[in-house]
Amino acid sequence: MLVALAVAALTVAGSVSVVARTTTAQAAADVLAAAAVEDEGADCAVSGLPDLGSLPTNAKLPDPFKKLNGATITAKSDWRCRRAEIKELAEKFVFGEKPAKPATVTGTVSTTNITVNVSHNGRSSSFSARVELPSGTGPFPAVVVVGGFGADTATIRAAGAAVISYDPLAVGREGTPRNNKQGAFYSIYGSSSSTGLLAAWGWGVSRIIDVIEQSGTTILKSDAMGVTGCSRYGKGAFAIGVFDQRIALTMPIESGSAGVPIFRGIPGEGAQSLSSAYGEQPWLGDEFGSFTGSPNRLPVDTHEMVAMVAPRGLFIMDNPHIANLGPRSASVAALGGAEVYKALGAGDNITYWSDVQDGSHCANRPEWRTPLQNNIRKFLLKTGNEPGAIRIHSKALGRLADWRDWQTPALADGPTTPPPTTPPPTTPPPTTPPPTTPPPTTPPPTTPPPTTPPPTTPPPTGGGCTATVSVNQWAGGFVAAVRVTAGTTPINGWTVTMTLPSGAGITNIWSANRSGTTGTVQFTNVAYNGSIGPGQSTEFGYQGTGTGAGTSPTCSAA
CATH class of the missing domain: 3.40.50.1820 (Alpha/Beta hydrolase fold, catalytic domain)
Incomplete structure (x- = not known):
């Protein structure tokens, strides 16, 4: 309610x-x-x-x-x-x-x-x-x-x-x-x-x-x-x-x-x-x-x-x-x-x-x-x-x-725009009139921007794909995030194979399909993340019971 x-x-x-x-x-x-x-x-x-x-x-x-x-x-x-x-x-x-x-x-x-x-x-x-x-x-x-x-x-x-x-x-x-x-x-x-x-x-x-x-x-x-x-x-x-x-x-x-x-x-x-x-x-x-x-x-x-x-x-x-x-x-x-x-x-x-x-x-x-x-x-x-x-x-x-030993004050309404940060001058302005000489007409020199494009990091060498896994473990459960990266050529589908530790079981998964919940499991892409450009990556994850550490994923491209 x-x-x-x-x-x-x-x-x-x-x-x-x-x-x-x-x-x-x-x-x-x-x-x-x-x-x-x-x-x-x-x-x-x-x-x-x-x-x-x-x-x-x-x-x-x-x-x-x-x-x-x-x-x-x-x-x-x-x-x-x-x-x-x-x-x-x-x-x-x-x-x-x-x-x-x-x-x-x-x-x-x-x-x-x-x-x-x-x-x-x-x-x-x-x-x-x-x-x-x-x-x-x-x-x-x-x-x-x-x-x-x-x-x-x-x-x-x-x-x-x-x-x-x-x-x-x-x-x-x-x-x-x-x-x-x-x-x-x-x-x-x-x-x-x-x-x-x-x-x-x-x-x-x-x-x-x-x-x-x-x-x-x-x-x-x-x-x-x-x-x-x-x-x-x-x-x-x-x-x-x-x-x-x-x-x-x-x-x-x-x-x-x-x-x-x-x-x-x-x-x-x-x-x-x-x-x-x-x-x-x-x-x-x-x-x-x-x-x-x-x-x-x-x-x-x-x-x-x-x-x-x-x-x-x-x-x-x-x-x-x-x-x-x-x-x-x-x-x-x-x-x-x-x-x-x-x-x-x-x-x-x-x-x-x-x-x-x-x-x-x-x-x-x-x-x-x-x-x-x-x-x-x-x-x-x-x-x-x-x-x-x-x-x-x-x-x-x-x-x-x-958790607190302080109180919330009643704040007064203030201006909707911040006040100027530069204080007004405290000394009177000069009485001498400004010079009448016109300013120079030559524009200041400018430095052209660099024409060399920024360097880019080259994608991984070789075709196919690679996979890495990161595990967040707690007592009795874990979450694994798996990253799939394409090599030097695009891929249009992928399969990641992992053997889960003994006693571990998958209870939830996102951004992938799975062949099972225990033992050796194959994870495959879903409709929106199968196509990966050269050197680009996508990620899927799963939640499980038991221990998630110690897995070594392998990746194959379609």
Whole structure:
């Protein structure tokens, strides 16, 4: 049962927690639009960042309203620069730096593909993404689907939004050591960059948006962008929406440790440990290694990253049936971030939904279909105004009161546009009239852009295909992500053969067909992912019981 409340309070009825509706229709309309720039607070002067050695231990969640100087913000207009402080903390201690737009970003947008070419400080890289348009006449809003699976793409397209299939591993590759990271991001900023993969993946989506903006938005709308992903790609979708304010709707699914769940709650919940998440892949920045055993020393936590999305649309989907995913800690992050949404008058713009019956990892759930459609209409199509809600399953119900010792202030209304950042002069203007000599008419010299195209990474040598597998294991179960890569020639179908460990069994699968559930299993492509271009990849996955480690996949092309 969903109840609309007129007061700022949270109630729980059975397995449902309902967030207060605190905005009028006009106020809600005022906070729907995404920002026009990647980082609205880039001009805020952030000072007083703590040093690693001086961090105190605090078991409670940091106060998102308290500035680095100890003062509490008092107006909604103060949030812009407070968000900039949280961003700096998140980059320094959690994700690593996400650099601003490079010197040169070019590319193309077609009805089927987006290409991105980047040059910065004498280095270049490039990558691409596939586009699937809905029926009708554009330009269309678009949802970036990270890694090939996230929210139901059929529902997204049926609602009237395009789907951009983004391969994050082309920008930040998994399976690499921290001192030798690979991908388009690290080709620009160096293989020893301390920035983790999640921030790098976010940088890649920001460059896609740059190209869409520059294309004239005749096919896709750059001001109506969403992002979604599940599991490891749910972590990525969350980070993408956190760091680029041009994303109007962020939709992470079952993101687990290093995603939405609060870091402080993970050790007590039995979720994938922080040391495991940090060591499995270089998702997080190098500096986070200092906190895997002591998250209470972190001066920032994920409820503040939820808040960084405010007042834009946020729809968090979670699975209460797998403790390894940290759903209780994720609900606390959502509840904590929702306090900022409410303080900004945007309480209707956040939804957290773990009240689902099916426990399969990354399944398309009927409970999410209607809120998914509502969020797309509201934030991307701008044709709806359905209120968000927080619905938490009783199996994974977190209590914000257990985690905070701060209160939510009543923020005063501020100006709708930020004030100028340059202070007016404090000295009188000069009394001497300006010189009357005309300025020079010779234009300044310009340097022509380089004509040499950026280097591209050659595809794997040889024909056929290869397959690699990555396993996320917990007590009694696991999820495996399998990546299929074509060689130097295109393929039009593939078969991956794997022998599961003794006692392991498949309970759920996505983006592939399977010949069985135990022993030696053959996985074959489905209709939409059998054709792979030279050097390109697709991915499928499966959930199982028992132990998933130790498998060695082989791939054959049709």
